[in-house]
Amino acid sequence: MAIRMLPRRTLLRGLLGGAAVSLGLPLLDMHLNNNGTALASGSPLPRRFGLFFWGNGVLETGWTPEGDGKDWKPSKVLAPLADLHDEITVVSGMKVYTGNTVPHGSGPAGLLSGASLLKEDTDSFAAASLDQIIASAIGGETRFRSLEVGIQKTDKCMSFNGPYSMNPPECSPRALYERLFVDGFVAPGSGPKIDPRLALRRSILDAVSDDAKRLQGRLGAADKIRLEQHFEGLRSLELQLKKLEENPPNLAACKAPADPGEDPGDIEGRPQLAATCRAMGKLLAMALACDQTRVFSLWFSRPVSNLLYPTASAGHHQLTHDEADPQPQVFEILQYILGELNLFLKEFAAIQEGDGTLLDHSAILCTTDCSYARAHSVENYPILIAGSAGGALRKGIHYRSVSNENTSKVSLSLARAMGVNLASFGKDAGMVTDGLGAIEVG
């Protein structure tokens, strides 16, 4: 099999904020070797990147663990993750340097894109988000370039390919199930799909691409970039169809999950976030185990989300501002979210791959839209990393920055751990050329 060309999308500097991207070793043949530590071709097991995000930050105190290095004790807020102590790295004391002008927006833009929000429209990032930077490099290997899912029902999230170019999340477990495991899923061990319609559909996509190209020549500069994104979508879809015509990867851990059934509805005006998150967790874990994608983001709740949690007397955002200290209800909500994060990570830990687990082969960045929600602060930014990206990252430690280091360092380390050889991450005050050595291996 030939090594694929560098995906064209990685060359779109306009969309990637000028980041220089190169691809690590391609992961082609999915047959495990005899030890189960690598693929038969000699390549290591694929590494996966994920993002688990919730809105409205954390409390003023009670987040940062006691102790450093391997000897850390979960803080009061982090208690729900205590039994995953050895799988998680906590990074505290980091700061967003790209300005803090838009409450709930500036923080994630700084951490995930290394840049301020778009000046003309602060609903949009000005540069690609970390998940998409990684997907640009490794997304071409799998049926789906990346998957975005929402637990709170929403059309918005912070997965951006570039300015105004957001990837709306899938918020229905049932729709995600159908997209992943019904429409055109080929079970491992079975032969490639033989359907003349697949080739015909690809020829239509070719024709549509030609239309887009022809149109592009007649558009202004800004619309040309938008159409470029359209091409990316068309290319991704062509690749998806092509994958169906190839032998499916033979992955021992891959088993099509059960139909999740109807989506959980609201109960007395309150959404069933836990049930939705658990259903999504099962689907995402299996999507990765079946190598349908290697990049995902899960948006538990939106920035400024005013969701009514099960026992809360007011919406989440309102409570962060109006509840008197020590904000017991906000604390309860955080326990709820981190409890679901625990179960989510356990789905990954439960899947054996070779001599490790799916979680071992993943790096999942868990974070939120600010530090202390009432003040919208971006110092001591809440950052957790679950998994070790196949041994590239240290896990089970608490790294405490004592000098307000730049959050971009974490993003750079994560991208590099995924085999994306970036020279730097971020722009202007958000730019760093060194990762966070303390969490990297070797």
Add this chain to the structure above:
Amino acid sequence: MKHLTSSRHPWWSALLIGLLACSSEKTEPSPTPPPPGPELPALAAQTGAQRLSVTQYRRSIHAILGDDIVIPTALEPDQPQSGFVAVGASYSTISARGIEQYEKAAYTIARQALAPERRARLLSCTPAGVTDDACARSAFQALGRKLWRRPLAQDELDRLVALSTKAATTLGDFHEGLQFGIAALLQSPAFLYRTAEGEPDPNNPGLRRYTSYEMASRLSFFLWNKTPDDELLDAAQAGVLVEESGLRQQAERLLASPLAREGARNFFSEYLGLNELDQLSKDPVLFTYFSTEVGPAAREETLRLFEHFVFDADADYRDLLTTRTTFVNPKLASMYGIPAPNLQGFGRTEHPEDSPRRGILGHISTLALHSHPVSSSATLRGRFLRSRLLCFKIPDPPVNANTALPEPSPELPTLRQRLYSHLTDPACSICHLSMDPLGLALEQFDGIGRFRRRENGVNIDPSGDLDGVPFQDVQGLATAMHDHPDLTPCFVRNLYRYATAYPETKEEQKTLEALHHEFRASGYKVRSLMLALALSPAFRLSQEPR
């Protein structure tokens, strides 16, 4: 320039005659011509490509292929900007998942359109066999023009025919083959984006204008929120939409059609953010009157009133703030404490003279949307009035603002008292003074818009001041809003953004002022403003694509 500026004089007089003829309940004194106002400058709004919104996609399919086509619900969601889907459509891209969804929808739709019981709508010929290029070509020619809102070029037709023939040969069926060609039409950016290239304007050397076909799309999506119909496409083909008279004739036809009601409802729904009412979340324990039907019903009330104002009463836009007329179903009537006009569904009614409810400020849509899930919010309501209805730009709160409000207590029973700190701390009051006092006037309505006199056992004080105009109660606030000098310019600005799909630049302020002059001269009639906008240079001239 002459042919463009000349549109200013006759338009309103001709229109008033036409519109007043269908006005059922208002008798206006015959208007005297207004003094000439500022001229509409020969200045194009921004030019570029817009994604079809979800609604526009659905309505295009239904109009062109039939109302009985079932369209998949999962389509790339709209991304509103500056409050408008139409503006977001000029900037946002289509994601990879969106491309997948459009592909899936294209085949689902094509299959239905070519089902045996429907295919006669698309085919005027009987295929001679598995392949019949002439028959396929005639189908693509007719359908392509409707879907792409312009005629297809020969090479575009050739390619569609070749693709369909290949598919038909592979699958052994003419109609199955044709499905692939239709799926190509539906996935093409020529369908999914409204594009505009413009052409040199022979009447205005050095300037560009939209082509006749581009004007058909602009007019139709502005006034109908829908793809052009056959008559409009024929007018485009005849080249008359680049001429004043041809454009006027079609604009008047579109405005007189019932479809214009759909278009106007869509505009108003976006302007006031009423689509968010579908997601309304309220604590049902606190608000026993609340149920999931309330949000959509509340939106319907507001849209019916707007529709009534614009198309039936041809009323003064400002009276939307003060009217006692409204449209309710039994659920809303019970929440308002008034008799339901109909046992089922909506009917027209009047609030009693002594009712505190006046116009859209008293609508559950306004009051419930700009509240918290468990309580009212003077700040959210005030912000809505200020920023949406008066176009006052309120900055984001400083990121480190202390936003905590004290809990209700015997000393601080009402929200007015608890908000006191926002209004006395200079860091807060600089913005909150523009919002909270207006919202406090609406405190006699709870978080879902039900009337109350007291909060925690204490009478609520609804008095206040709007930019120097004092008022005693909600009715007074409604009147002050009605008379506020920014109310109608703000409406013009928002309609302009909706129509042109771009936020206005500084230079375009001149256009807005001239349009506002015409709006005022018409007696603040919304249809008059729509026509003036459609005929304005801003709408007809194009820039070099963005």
